Amino acid sequence: xxxxxxxxxxxxxxxxxxxxxxxxxxxxxxxxxxxxxxxxxxxxxxxxxxxxxxxxxxxxxxxxxxxxxxxxxxxxxxxxxxxxxxxxxxxxxxxxxxxxxxxxxxxxxxxxxxxxxxxxxxxxxxxxxxxxxxxxxxxxxxxxxxxxxxxxxxxxxxxxxxxxxxxxxxxxxxxxxxxxxxxxxxxxxxxxxxxxxxxxxxxxxxxxxxxxxxxxxxxxxxxxxxxxxxxxxxxxxxxxxxxxxxxxxxxxxxxxxxxxxxxxxxxxxxxxxxxxxxxxxxxxxxxxxxxxxxxxxxxxxxxxxxx
Amino acid sequence: xxxxxxxxxxxxxxxxxxxxxxxxxxxxxxxxxxxxxxxxxxxxxxxxxxxxxxxxxxxxxxxxxxxxxxxxxxxxxxxxxxxxxxxxxxxxxxxxxxxxxxxxxxxxxxxxxxxxxxxxxxxxxxxxxxxxxxxxxxxxxxxxxxxxxxxxxxxxxxxxxxxxxxxxxxxxxxxxxxxxxxxxxxxxxxxxxxxxxxxxxxxxxxxxxxxxxxxxxxxxxxxxxxxxxxxxxxxxxxxxxxxxxxxxxxxxxxxxxxxxxxxxxxxxxxxxxxxxxxxxxxxxxxxxxx
Numbered sequence: 136x137x138x139x140x141x142x143x144x145x146x147x148x149x150x151x152x153x154x155x156x157x158x159x160x161x162x163x164x165x166x167x168x169x170x171x172x173x174x175x176x177x178x179x180x181x182x183x184x185x186x187x188x189x190x191x192x193x194x195x196x197x198x199x200x201x202x203x204x205x206x207x208x209x210x211x212x213x214x215x216x217x218x219x220x221x222x223x224x225x226x227x228x229x230x231x232x233x234x235x236x237x238x239x240x241x242x243x244x245x246x247x248x249x250x251x252x253x254x255x256x257x258x259x260x261x262x263x264x265x266x267x268x269x270x271x272x273x274x275x276x277x278x279x280x281x282x283x284x285x286x287x288x289x290x291x292x293x294x295x296x297x298x299x300x301x302x303x304x305x306x307x308x309x310x311x312x313x314x315x316x317x318x319x320x321x322x323x324x325x326x327x328x329x330x331x332x333x334x335x336x337x338x339x340x341x342x343x344x345x346x347x348x349x350x351x352x353x354x355x356x357x358x359x360x361x362x363x364x365x366x367x368x369x370x371x372x373x374x375x376x377x378x379x380x381x382x383x384x385x386x387x388x389x390x391x392x393x394x395x396x397x398x399x400x401x402x403x404x405x406x407x408x409x410x411x412x413x414x415x416x417x418x419x420x421x422x423x424x425x426x427x428x429x430x431x432x433x434x435x436x437x438x439x440x441x442x
Numbered sequence: 443x444x445x446x447x448x449x450x451x452x453x454x455x456x457x458x459x460x461x462x463x464x465x466x467x468x469x470x471x472x473x474x475x476x477x478x479x480x481x482x483x484x485x486x487x488x489x490x491x492x493x494x495x496x497x498x499x500x501x502x503x504x505x506x507x508x509x510x511x512x513x514x515x516x517x518x519x520x521x522x523x524x525x526x527x528x529x530x531x532x533x534x535x536x537x538x539x540x541x542x543x544x545x546x547x548x549x550x551x552x553x554x555x556x557x558x559x560x561x562x563x564x565x566x567x568x569x570x571x572x573x574x575x576x577x578x579x580x581x582x583x584x585x586x587x588x589x590x591x592x593x594x595x596x597x598x599x600x601x602x603x604x605x606x607x608x609x610x611x612x613x614x615x616x617x618x619x620x621x622x623x624x625x626x627x628x629x630x631x632x633x634x635x636x637x638x639x640x641x642x643x644x645x646x647x648x649x650x651x652x653x654x655x656x657x658x659x660x661x662x663x664x665x666x667x668x669x670x671x672x673x674x675x676x677x678x679x680x681x682x683x684x685x686x687x688x689x690x691x692x693x694x695x696x697x698x699x700x701x702x703x704x705x706x707x708x709x710x711x712x713x714x715x716x717x718x719x720x721x722x723x724x725x726x727x728x729x730x731x732x
Contacts, residue, residue, distance in 0.1 A: 162555025169546035172602025180579035255719040264662030
């Protein structure tokens, strides 16, 4: 009687290999469609973007290799620096206010009510598109018809040309974006708050810590990983603001809302400068990676204080 | 009651004020869509529709309407076609993303194959690539194939895979016991049959959640359809809205028509939120969108 377990024959070895090959094949077959999507529309485009950025190409004639001259041009392009400045201002208008508001709302909601209806109302603006948000606020902020100016006049102020004045347009765009995103950010904070163990607050209360002290020394430090996640994603998001500007101001008035992504878009699709636009997008990509790494470093987003 | 302190009342006041600011613009869109165009300039501070009418909706849907626009030019954009296009676009993207992502997620969760973990992390890393580096090469590719202004070109970059969907579904496959699938395999079922008849039906809940999130995402998508689908036969709601607005340039747009179209485009989202509020809120809370 033969016992194959004790005598590893060449047959058994071959069978095992065949089985492994089969299982490799089945596995790759299952991920094949996703793999095609990934390679064609995520992976290869990155290389192609870099390649195009070294050419002068208007889509009509074949591209001409120009080396790094697009990048040199970017360095000397004052419209580029202006758009970077506008983008930076936008991030500064957007992020601190949005984060602070969201945190406040999350703390209030956490203390006052666990109602899912309340959370649904808070997150509702996030579920409608940027385009719709922009349209609705275009009406709300209209100098003549808008309810916002109506309200300002009612409390005794003077009419504010929100989207039509270079002084206010970028702030207004940031405001629209805050309106749409703050509820979602609050929801993320709310989840973070729920993960803080209650016994910490109980202990603090027994020690006689005030509400503010509890917030300052328990809530804030323990929210750091959530905060890091929110900061990284929202900064990256606001560097790529486009939809609201495309609908409301199209970069104007007087270039005051020409953010970097809008500038890239114009170069690519208004002026057909594919090479230059690609170089801009590569620069922005590198910048975003840098910012993300620095942020992760500074905020130590990976680890929690609850260890 | 001890709890009803001044601080608590103030806290409620702040929260309700926020909710009002959240919802007011949406309500203003609805009331403007329901108002007669001629009364818009006189009744902007009212919270109720003036001269209540559904004529604007009929108008933007390309139907007979009793509203005659005198001062403002009516837009020729027919939103009935845009709604149809949005439904096709969303349906294609969501069914493709779910099916192909589920296949991949299942393989990542259940199968042993060479290169599995590397591929999984590569897929996840794809979520972090900002779309702006991708859109120029992808646009050029679609243009080269000749797919501009076709549904094929509009859905191509997203239909085969959504990194978020792969990640999301893999978690659920991993947390489901695999005894049933083992039994089926011993009975001689083929891998695809096991996936399709046994593993997938067990994930009805997560699949439904994912379908809702992806639908909202696809319905709201603007940038890519804006680049690739301006032709009326494929133009989706978001793009049609932006075209509707840009037609008038700096002048006063046809506000009641515009807001009627806006309302049409948010109705599906409102309905989903009312039907599946808890599911949407819970999933946004734990996983975030995209």
